[in-house]
Amino acid sequence: KNQVEQSPQSLIILEGKNCTLQCNYTVSPFSNLRWYKQDTGRGPVSLTIMTFSENTKSNGRYTATLDADTKQSSLHITASQLSDSASYICVVSGGGGSQGNLIFGKGTKLSVKP
Amino acid sequence: DTAVSQTPKYLVTQMGNDKSIKCEQNLGHDTMYWYKQDSKKFLKIMFSYNNKELIINETVPNRFSPKSPDKAHLNLHINSLELGDSAVYFCASATSGRYNEQFFGPGTRLTVL
Numbered sequence: 001k002n003q004v005e006q007s008p009q010s011l012i013i014l015e016g017k018n019c020t021l022q023c024n025y026t027v028s029p030f031s032n033l034r035w036y037k038q039d040t041g042r043g044p045v046s047l048t049i050m051t052f053s054e055n056t057k058s059n060g061r062y063t064a065t066l067d068a069d070t071k072q073s074s075l076h077i078t079a080s081q082l083s084d085s086a087s088y089i090c091v092v093s094g095g096g097g098s099q100g101n102l103i104f105g106k107g108t109k110l111s112v113k114p
Numbered sequence: 115d116t117a118v119s120q121t122p123k124y125l126v127t128q129m130g131n132d133k134s135i136k137c138e139q140n141l142g143h144d145t146m147y148w149y150k151q152d153s154k155k156f157l158k159i160m161f162s163y164n165n166k167e168l169i170i171n172e173t174v175p176n177r178f179s180p181k182s183p184d185k186a187h188l189n190l191h192i193n194s195l196e197l198g199d200s201a202v203y204f205c206a207s208a209t210s211g212r213y214n215e216q217f218f219g220p221g222t223r224l225t226v227l
Contacts, residue, residue: 032213043118043204043218044157051213087155093214104157 002027004092004105012111017080021108023073023090027101031093035064035075038087038107047075047088080112117141118219120205126225127195134181135190135222137205146188147216148180149204157204163188192224200226 004025013019025033032051036044048057048064050073056065061078077084087107094101118139127133139146148160161180162169168180177193192199205219 034215038155041221043206043221044216045218046215049213049215089157102159104159106154106156109155 002092002094002101002103004090004103006088006090006105006108008108009106010109010111012113013080015080015082015112015114019077019080019110021075021077021088021090021110023075023105025071025073025090025092025103025105027071027092027094027103029094030068030071033064033066033073034091034093035062035073036089036091038089040086044089077110080110082112082114085110085112117217118205118207120203120219120222122222123220124223124225126227128227129195129197131195132191132193133195133224134192135203135205135224137188137190137219138186139205139207139217139219140186141207141209141217143207143217144185144210145208145214146182147206147208148188148190149206149218151202151204151221153201160190161188195224195226197226200224 007022034049035047038044047062050066052068063076066073087109089107090105092103121136145164147162151157160174179191181189202221202223204221206216208214208216
């Protein structure tokens, strides 16, 4: 069964600290993996998209890694800011053309405290 | 300059009513989507649609129907609303090609009383 599991479910860190969010998936075939940030009351915003051949991709203070062999991804946030407080959603695309077969994780809720 | 817009932002209605949520994108994308986000914040895809193909998530009740008057619009019509339909509904549009990057609208919070 195609699944995307994220951990931890929630996380509280102090401003300025780093953190790493995890995503494990069992989706096959695999097309790409995305990380989204969703602020409270708003739609998700894409942070990174990685295909099979990409091991790491950065977007400012966000760095995503992908190990397609172990089917694991992580999102590392450096020097966290209060505005990083949000839910982070891992999504795996199982191919199938432009529509794809998108499998969503349940997200990790990050709270950054001053 | 809103890329993907939805109306209304909030919708409160009685059980049994029929309602529509509108979505418009000005990105020139060919593919649009509707998602449902439940109280546990879990996003589930309901439909994906482009000019040629509608893909329906088989778990979506047939009370839900997407309607696309043109490539820039994908509206969601819901018949005979039920309490369990209460959720936030997101529209998204996507680029074609390798990444199929999606851009989400701000969401419509539907409350069925």
